[in-house]
Amino acid sequence: xxxxxxxxxxxxxxxxxxxxxxxxxxxxxxxxxxxxxxxxxxxxxxxxxxxxxxxxxxxxxxxxxxxxxxxxxxxxxxxxxxxxxxxxxxxxxxxxxxxxxxxxxxxxxxxxxxxxxxxxxxxxxxxxxxxxxxxxxxxxxxxxxxxxxxxxxxxxxxxxxxxxxxxxxxxxxxxxxxxxxxxxxxxxxxxxxxxxxxxxxxxxxxxxxxxxxxxxxxxxxxxxxxxxxxxxxxxxxxxxxxxxxxxxxxxxxxxxxxxxxxxxxxxxxxxxxxxxxxxxxxxxxxxxxxxxxxxxxxxxxxxxxxxxxxxxxxxxxxxxxxxxxxxxxxxxxxxxxxxxxxxxxxxxxxxxxxxxxxxxxxxxxxxxxxxxxxxxxxxxxxxxxxxxxxxxxxxxxxxxxxxxxxxxxxxxxxxxxxxxxxxxxxxxxxxxxxxxxxxxxxxxxxxxxxxxxxxxxxxxxxxxxxxxxxxxxxxxxxxxxxxxxxxxxxxxxxxxxxxxxxxxxxxxxxxxxxxxxxxxxxxxxxxxxxxxxxxxxxxxx
Numbered sequence: 001x002x003x004x005x006x007x008x009x010x011x012x013x014x015x016x017x018x019x020x021x022x023x024x025x026x027x028x029x030x031x032x033x034x035x036x037x038x039x040x041x042x043x044x045x046x047x048x049x050x051x052x053x054x055x056x057x058x059x060x061x062x063x064x065x066x067x068x069x070x071x072x073x074x075x076x077x078x079x080x081x082x083x084x085x086x087x088x089x090x091x092x093x094x095x096x097x098x099x100x101x102x103x104x105x106x107x108x109x110x111x112x113x114x115x116x117x118x119x120x121x122x123x124x125x126x127x128x129x130x131x132x133x134x135x136x137x138x139x140x141x142x143x144x145x146x147x148x149x150x151x152x153x154x155x156x157x158x159x160x161x162x163x164x165x166x167x168x169x170x171x172x173x174x175x176x177x178x179x180x181x182x183x184x185x186x187x188x189x190x191x192x193x194x195x196x197x198x199x200x201x202x203x204x205x206x207x208x209x210x211x212x213x214x215x216x217x218x219x220x221x222x223x224x225x226x227x228x229x230x231x232x233x234x235x236x237x238x239x240x241x242x243x244x245x246x247x248x249x250x251x252x253x254x255x256x257x258x259x260x261x262x263x264x265x266x267x268x269x270x271x272x273x274x275x276x277x278x279x280x281x282x283x284x285x286x287x288x289x290x291x292x293x294x295x296x297x298x299x300x301x302x303x304x305x306x307x308x309x310x311x312x313x314x315x316x317x318x319x320x321x322x323x324x325x326x327x328x329x330x331x332x333x334x335x336x337x338x339x340x341x342x343x344x345x346x347x348x349x350x351x352x353x354x355x356x357x358x359x360x361x362x363x364x365x366x367x368x369x370x371x372x373x374x375x376x377x378x379x380x381x382x383x384x385x386x387x388x389x390x391x392x393x394x395x396x397x398x399x400x401x402x403x404x405x406x407x408x409x410x411x412x413x414x415x416x417x418x419x420x421x422x423x424x425x426x427x428x429x430x431x432x433x434x435x436x437x438x439x440x441x442x443x444x445x446x447x448x449x450x451x452x453x454x455x456x457x458x459x460x461x462x463x464x465x466x467x468x469x470x471x472x473x474x475x476x477x478x479x480x481x482x483x484x485x486x487x488x489x490x491x492x493x494x495x496x497x498x499x500x501x502x503x504x505x506x507x508x509x510x511x512x513x514x515x516x517x518x519x520x521x522x523x524x525x526x527x528x529x530x531x532x533x534x535x536x537x538x539x540x541x
């Protein structure tokens with residue numbers, strides 16, 4: 001591809017736009033989030049950058065035939081149909097952590113304003129009242145109060161540190177964080193019921209998911225400590241606004257502060273207008289510094305993903321957070337090459353895949369390597385339609401079962417990627433590979449044959465009988481057809497039995513020449529495969 005069209009349906013900073021403008025391959029199309037032209041423009045776009053005020057559903061994705069990357073500013077991807085995007089192989093990337101400081105500071109701002117009744121005090125002075133109204137504006141201190149954090153991720157941890165500096169007791173609930181992951185021994189992990197019953201202030205810092213939708217319903221709200229306060233800066237779908245409003249009106253709870261609403265703008269929210277509620281218009285991450293960081297981050301992430309150079313903060317990709325893509329790229333190439341060879345050399349459709357990984361350097365790479373292997377296996381059939389995002393989905397649709405196994409009969413290597421496939425007729429084939437100097441992929445075994453070749457370029461796989469003169473006859477055949485052999489590797493199961501030869505050629509042989517080779521009396525089978533340096537391939541048979 002020679003160029004990319006990127007739709008910008010959000011306010012990027014000048015620096016973020018500059019990163020995109022400076023790329024000669026990029027053409028930008030900037031529009032308002034609610035622009036009526038978005039549906040038309042997205043038909044030819046390769047990427048779109050937006051906030052959560054742009055809904056990208058299955059219907060929109062159906063017409064976006066060229067779309068490869070969706071970039072979201074902030075952490076929220078709730079408005080993106082992830083299932084539809086994943087099936088289409090579209091990368092969905094966001095910017096977690098870039099606005100964490102801003103969100104944490106806004107949470108503390110709301111907490112202080114709520115406890116010191118700042119909005120009421122401000123309004124009182126504005127309306128001409130002074131000392132005689134001091135009792136009405138009596139506040140409470142944060143010191144020695146208990147803060148309950150629902151969600152102990154990036155923002156939650158920052159809020160905890162700020163609250164501890166104010167002398168608060170901090171407890172947290174997060175089912176995905178264990179004691180070993182707790183970075184501050186002054187924060188106590190508890191259950192949700194325990195947290196809401198003990199906390200003077202409950203602050204929400206969890207993403208919108210099926211599990212968290214409506215989590216703070218009437219039951220949970222009424223389990224909160226009487227006179228407690230609730231702060232929500234995460235997502236409006238987490239709180240039942242009517243149940244919260246009822247608890248505030250009957251003074252079961254003392255107050256609430258909300259930056260997010262179930263409907264935005266909140267035209268019909270029962271919370272708007274209540275005196276004991278502080279509401280802000282979804283500005284938790286709205287600082288100069290956060291906007292700058294988010295804009296630069298999403299611009300570089302989208303460009304790198306389009307080029308295939310790096311995949312950071314991708315929510316529907318199998319890479320573990322924090323993994324160095326450049327470091328694991330050779331392993332991905334190795335796994336993908338194994339998948340390509342298994343498919344190209346298969347004599348029947350593949351219906352089962354068993355993978356085995358050996359070596360300390362494979363730790364944490366099981367899922368990405370398996371996806372890379374499936375991608376390679378499907379690319380000869382589906383072409384560019386398959387990528388790291390949708391390979392598992394497409395494999396499942398084709399009835400390919402994937403399992404992890406142990407004990408495959410492979411060579412004694414400290415680091416090894418092995419794959420056994422089962423064909424429709426019940427036959428199995430094992431292949432294994434390793435990295436030389438942790439950089440260059442080498443195939444070291446194909447079934448019972450021990451080999452050592454780099455899976456790259458034009459390769460001819462020839463099964464023959466182990467008899468004298470084979471090398472000379474093949475050499476003569478190639479010379480007569482003006483084809484130069486760059487490398488030659490032969491493995492045999494036993495002397496006088498069958499052999500497997502892998503030749504790397506400078507140029508492909510024609511279909512007719514390949515058929516002539518197959519007709520030689522010493523040849524059992526022959527298949528030509530091309531694997532390009534990028535991992536793509538074609539069958540020149």
